[in-house]
Amino acid sequence: MARSANRIRVRHLTPEKTMHLIRNAARLLLLALLFGFSLSVLAAPETELPPGLQIPEAARPGPNFDVDKATQAYLDLLSPEQKAQSDAYFEGGYWLQLWGLLYGLGVAWVLLGTGLSRRMREIGRRFSKRPWIYTLIYAAQWLVLATLLAWPLSIYTGFFREHAYGLATQTFGEWSLDELKELLLSLVFVPPIISLLYAAVRKAGAR
Structure with missing residues (x-):
């Protein structure tokens, strides 16, 4: 039994290894930013969009207004190439939902399976022994690391794919700045909410 327990024991990450992993993640993020910026300066394929202000007679x-006829009238404004592009975009989006789910599960496994989650909890407890404070710190760390690990997929889905279909005009720097703002807003609101939820669970369990 002792040997079996030793085999399934999760390896603890030392603080040095934890910082090494975090530094590597930061380097990967920097490389992704540089790579994306270099590609964004290349000429993006121009896509002709359907006329947005043209209202068909049936619409x-x-x-005698009919929803189905109005919808078909708008669809008739699209060229065959535009219809094919629209179908490809939405069908690809369905697949991206699946890959996004699998990617998210992979990110969760990295944080939980490697012991990083445990190290983040210990870091939070070093700052404070109060549960609501170290839970808040833990949630903030999780949010940042999960964002870094999901960054490659976010670059593809949010920047390159949107530009490929002519649905975005931002440069990579502008897009990255918006993503950074979103992360900062999440850091302001999400960790306190998670801390409050855990506090409510602890209070309910103590009754």
Whole structure:
């Protein structure tokens, strides 16, 4: 039994190894930013968009207005190439939902399976012994590391794919700045909410 327990024991990460992993993640993020910036300066393929202000006769309001006919009238404005592009975008989006789920599970496994999650909890407890404070610190660490690990997929889905279909005009720097703002806002609101939820669970369990 002792040998079996030793085999399934999770290896503890030392503080040095934890910092090494975090530094490597930061380097990967920097490389991804540089790579994306270099690609963004290349000429993006121009995509002709359908006329947005043109209202077909069948789509105009009136006593005989029909939703199906109005929808078909708008679809008739699209060229065959634009219809094919639209279908490819939405069908690809369905697959991306699946890959995003699998990617998210992989990120969770990295944080939980390697012991990083335990190290983050210990770091939080070094700052404070109060549960609501170290839970808040833990949630902030999880959010940052999960964002870093998911960054490659975010670059593809949020920047390159949108530009490939002519649905975005931002440069890579502008897009990255928006992503950074979103992360900062998440750090302001998400960790306190998680800390409050855990506090409620602890209080309910203590009854």
